[in-house]
Amino acid sequence: xxxxxxxxxxxxxxxxxxxxxxxxxxxxxxxxxxxxxxxxxxxxxxxxxxxxxxxxxxxxxxxxxxxxxxxxxxxxxxxxxxxxxxxxxxxxxxxxxxxxxxxxxxxxxxxxxxxxxxxxxxxxxxxxxxxxxxxxxxxxxxxxxxxxxxxxxxxxxxxxxxxxxxxxxxxxxxxxxxxxxxxxxxxxxxxxxxxxxxxxxxxxxxxxxxxxxxxxxxxxxxxxxxxxxxxxxxxxxxxxxxxxxxxxxxxxxxxxxxxxxxxxxxxxxxxxxxxxxxxxxxxxxxxxxxxxxxxxxxxxxxxxxxxxxxxxxxxxxxxxxxxxxxxxxxxxxxxxxxxxxxxxxxxxxxxxxxxxxxxxxxxxxxxxxxx
Amino acid sequence: xxxxxxxxxxxxxxxxxxxxxxxxxxxxxxxxxxxxxxxxxxxxxxxxxxxxxxxxxxxxxxxxxxxxxxxxxxxxxxxxxxxxxxxxxxxxxxxxxxxxxxxxxxxxxxxxxxxxxxxxxxxxxxxxxxxxxxxxxxxxxxxxxxxxxxxxxxxxxxxxxxxxxxxxxxxxxxxxxxxxxxxxxxxxxxxxxxxxxxxxxxxxxxxxxxxxxxxxxxxxxxxxxxxxxxxxxxxxxxxxxxxxxxxxxxxxxxxxxxxxxxxxxxxxxxxxxxxxxxxxxxxxxxxxxxxxxxxxxxxxxxxxxxxxxxxxxxxxxxxxxxxxxxxxxxxxxxxxxxxxxxxxxxxxxxxxxxxxxxxxxxxxxxxxxxx
Numbered sequence: 001x002x003x004x005x006x007x008x009x010x011x012x013x014x015x016x017x018x019x020x021x022x023x024x025x026x027x028x029x030x031x032x033x034x035x036x037x038x039x040x041x042x043x044x045x046x047x048x049x050x051x052x053x054x055x056x057x058x059x060x061x062x063x064x065x066x067x068x069x070x071x072x073x074x075x076x077x078x079x080x081x082x083x084x085x086x087x088x089x090x091x092x093x094x095x096x097x098x099x100x101x102x103x104x105x106x107x108x109x110x111x112x113x114x115x116x117x118x119x120x121x122x123x124x125x126x127x128x129x130x131x132x133x134x135x136x137x138x139x140x141x142x143x144x145x146x147x148x149x150x151x152x153x154x155x156x157x158x159x160x161x162x163x164x165x166x167x168x169x170x171x172x173x174x175x176x177x178x179x180x181x182x183x184x185x186x187x188x189x190x191x192x193x194x195x196x197x198x199x200x201x202x203x204x205x206x207x208x209x210x211x212x213x214x215x216x217x218x219x220x221x222x223x224x225x226x227x228x229x230x231x232x233x234x235x236x237x238x239x240x241x242x243x244x245x246x247x248x249x250x251x252x253x254x255x256x257x258x259x260x261x262x263x264x265x266x267x268x269x270x271x272x273x274x275x276x277x278x279x280x281x282x283x284x285x286x287x288x289x290x291x292x293x294x295x296x297x298x299x300x301x302x303x304x305x306x307x308x309x310x311x312x313x314x315x316x317x318x319x320x321x322x323x324x325x326x327x328x329x330x331x332x333x334x335x336x337x338x339x340x341x342x343x344x345x346x347x348x349x350x351x352x353x354x355x356x357x358x359x360x361x362x363x364x365x366x367x368x369x370x371x
Numbered sequence: 372x373x374x375x376x377x378x379x380x381x382x383x384x385x386x387x388x389x390x391x392x393x394x395x396x397x398x399x400x401x402x403x404x405x406x407x408x409x410x411x412x413x414x415x416x417x418x419x420x421x422x423x424x425x426x427x428x429x430x431x432x433x434x435x436x437x438x439x440x441x442x443x444x445x446x447x448x449x450x451x452x453x454x455x456x457x458x459x460x461x462x463x464x465x466x467x468x469x470x471x472x473x474x475x476x477x478x479x480x481x482x483x484x485x486x487x488x489x490x491x492x493x494x495x496x497x498x499x500x501x502x503x504x505x506x507x508x509x510x511x512x513x514x515x516x517x518x519x520x521x522x523x524x525x526x527x528x529x530x531x532x533x534x535x536x537x538x539x540x541x542x543x544x545x546x547x548x549x550x551x552x553x554x555x556x557x558x559x560x561x562x563x564x565x566x567x568x569x570x571x572x573x574x575x576x577x578x579x580x581x582x583x584x585x586x587x588x589x590x591x592x593x594x595x596x597x598x599x600x601x602x603x604x605x606x607x608x609x610x611x612x613x614x615x616x617x618x619x620x621x622x623x624x625x626x627x628x629x630x631x632x633x634x635x636x637x638x639x640x641x642x643x644x645x646x647x648x649x650x651x652x653x654x655x656x657x658x659x660x661x662x663x664x665x666x667x668x669x670x671x672x673x674x675x676x677x678x679x680x681x682x683x684x685x686x687x688x689x690x691x692x693x694x695x696x697x698x699x700x701x702x703x704x705x706x707x708x709x710x711x712x713x714x715x716x717x718x719x720x721x722x723x724x725x726x727x728x729x730x731x732x733x734x735x736x737x738x739x740x741x742x
Contacts, residue, residue: 117627118634159634253624254725256488262714263489263530328710335709339699342713343633350721354625 018210020227021075024292028064028071029201035060036194039185058098058181065095068200070288074234075227080205083196090193097184103319104174108167110320114347115163115340119155158336162344165327165337231289238282242363244275250356251364258353262346273318276356280311303365310359317351324348389581391598392446395663399435399442400572406431407565410556429469429552436466439571441659445605446598451576461564468555474690475545479538481691485718486534486711490526529707533715536698536708602660609653613734615646621727622735629724633717644689647727651682674736681730688722695719 039057069091072084155163184190199205249255261270287304328341410428440462443455526534555561570576620626632641658675699712 115634118630118632120632120635156634253728254721256718256721259489259714259718259721261489261491262718263486263527263711264491328706333706335699335704335706338706338710339713339716340634342710342715343630343717344713345710346714346717346721347627347630347633350625350627350630350717354627357624 018078018206021071021078021210021292022204022206025068025071025200025204026202028067029197032061032064032068032197033194033201035064055102059102062095062098065091065098066284067288067291068197069095070285071292074285074289075230075292077207077230078210078227079207081207083205087193087196090189090196094184094190094193098181100177101174101181104170104177106316107320107323108170108174110316111166111170111324111344111348112163114320114344115155115159115166118343118347119159156336156340158334158338158340161334161337162324162327162340165330165333165341166323169327169330170323227293231286231293234282234285234289238279238286241275241279241282245279247360247364250353250360253357255353258356259346259349262349269322270318273314273352276311276314276359277318280308280315283308283311303362306362307359310355310362313358314352314355317348317355321345321348321352389449389577392442392449392581392663393575393577396439396442396571396575397573399438400568403432403435403439403568404565404572406435426473430473433466433469436462436469437655438659438662439568440466441656442663445656445660446601446663448578448601449581449598450578452578454576458564458567461560461567465555465561465564469552471548472545472552475541475548477687478691478694479541479545481687482537482541482695482715482719483534485691485715486526486530489714489718490530527707527711529705529709529711532705532708533695533698533711536701536704536712537694540698540701541694598664602657602664605653605656605660609650609657612646612650612653616650618731618735621724621731624728626724629727630717630720633720640693641689644685644723647682647685647730648689651679651686654679654682674733677733678730681726681733684729685723685726688719688726692716692719692723 035057039054039061042051042053042057069088072079072088072091076084246257249257257272261272283304287308290301290304324341324345328338328345406428410425410432413422413424413428440459443450443459443462447455617628620628628643632643654675658679661672661675695712695716699709699716704712
């Protein structure tokens with residue numbers, strides 16, 4: 001990505017704030033347009049089911065849409081307000097619509113892999129697997145996702161029926177999400193978004209504050225907020241949200257907290273998950289803000305990376321657990337199917353708990369320091 | 372307990388080996404006879420359901436029967452072989468028969484408490500509970516077992532039905548176990564055991580080796596195995612068995628190992644649990660051997676205590692998980708009931724995993740050293 005990097009040690013960095021921001025947004029907009037072209041070339045809008053190329057292009061579209069949207073949010077005082085306020089919900093709509101198909105597919109894969117693991121037949125992957133300690137149980141070799149799904153595992157009737165039910169429900173949801181994504185990509189609403197992104201690729205509408213900063217440094221009024229204070233504010237929002245998480249509990253292995261509502265009468269998403277999901281979004285905004293400041297990939301903070309992976313796992317497991325619970329409410333299923341779905345639900349809620357533990361470990365490894 | 376303590380620093384301790392062993396066995400036999408008298412006075416054999424006094428007496432009976440049996444095993448070269456070989460299976464039969472009623476009761480309590488916890492309404496007790504960190508969820512105050520069972524929790528239909536089913540099945544099993552225990556205590560087989568214990572209370576049948584040691588220390592043939600080598604051998608068997616446990620895996624929180632057969636077609640007890648159960652028995656033998664050497668309660672090794680508690684929890688959770696799985700195989704149950712039992716099964720298997728983690732922490736806190 002050809003973009004100007006901001007030197008964090010440069011005390012005169014303020015005036016170039018607008019420039020660095022504009023460069024980042026231009027680069028992401030260019031990525032967006034390239035992905036859109038790829039998606040069209042892959043026949044994305046025509047294919048009944050997405051090809052690999054179309055799926056990759058859709059992922060790239062989502063990736064840059066998220067980054068543009070996040071950047072407009074974090075650095076909004078530096079951008080034309082009306083323009084960026086109008087653009088953000090449209091980008092959120094687009095990336096949300098494009099994400100759903102992939103999410104259903106990944107959820108089904110996760111649940112089927114778990115069903116096989118719980119049947120003692122599929123590869124379980126965890127940190128200790130590589131060790132050579134004595135085992136009382138033979139363990140299958142780690143395999144690929146494809147192997148997991150095609151493994152000739154001796155599933156119980158319940159596990160097999162649960163798998164078939166989940167496959168039916170999530171495949172239907174995925175097909176619908178695919179159609180919705182295709183429809184969205186052909187809509188005039190999408191074309192308006194694409195037109196706006198095309199504008200962004202050539203001319204970033206900076207605010208008066210951002211351009212003023214560049215010309216009145218020495219003599220005029222005090223410069224408006226620069227890049228770094230805005231990025232620091234994004235980090236501060238992240239830190240604040242993390243402070244609200246029950247990290248002491250999460251740091252105690254096997255605290256049983258995530259399954260506390262495993263059998264509750266409430267069918268709504270677990271309210272205890274919401275602050276974690278919120279931290280996930282704020283961590284993403286923090287990451288994008290760092291990209292604006294320090295470039296895309298050249299300064300990877302392992303801690304932020306691990307924390308982000310833990311929160312992704314948290315979200316995926318929480319949604320998979322909800323899908324298992326929801327499948328169990330299907331009328332007229334066999335008790336064995338329901339039993340398997342119950343085991344599966346609890347298993348995924350324990351994955352949620354494990355992800356929180358992972359996050360706690362990653363986050364508290366060292367205290368946050370602005371580089 | 373009035374018993375001679377062996378001074379571990381005394382190099383001439385060998386000759387008194389027989390004496391210390393005899394004193395310990397006499398004391399345990401006296402305890403046994405006292406508990407038996409208490410049980411009769413509490414009307415244990417007449418009551419349809421055990422009173423608290425009868426239950427306490429039965430527990431004390433089991434406690435001394437296990438200690439006598441374990442001591443006969445660990446120190447068998449010092450005891451009359453025919454006599455102790457004949458006595459051990461009888462004591463095992465007795466303590467096994469007496470243990471079952473209590474086990475079913477405790478299992479039901481554990482499962483009902485878990486059902487309430489999983490419904491988000493019952494007190495969950497875990498290490499972090501005492502901390503004052505911010506919580507996103509209100510948490511009930513920790514309560515007693517009785518409170519758990521009488522809490523007016525809004526159980527789902529599935530959880531309530533699962534609880535009722537478990538209550539029915541485990542109460543029936545407990546009632547049968549109670550009858551079997553009463554029948555056993557009235558049997559001629561039991562009277563023979565009690566007669567043998569009465570002999571033990573006055574005259575411990577030491578082997579020729581044990582008595583020879585006491586008289587030929589200086590001049591005769593080398594003394595037979597003393598107390599301490601035999602106790603050390605018991606500890607060595609424990610260490611060996613622990614070496615075979617997958618402790619590296621167990622030390623990784625959330626390794627998902629305990630639920631690996633959560634949905635397997637095999638309805639037999641999980642083979643992965645067996646080595647842990649074996650270590651539990653060997654740890655008990657080690658503990659009793661220490662009692663013979665150093666007295667009953669005056670030298671409590673916290674590490675051994677914690678490790679033992681972890682293994683008790685492991686056994687209890689494994690059996691509760693099996694009971695939930697077994698209840699789910701009841702014909703014609705509702706899907707919601709089966710679902711709740713699946714969640715419960717998985718929850719208890721995670722308790723199994725948590726107990727292994729606890730054991731790993733307790734055991735590796737410091738290496739074993741013969742005191």
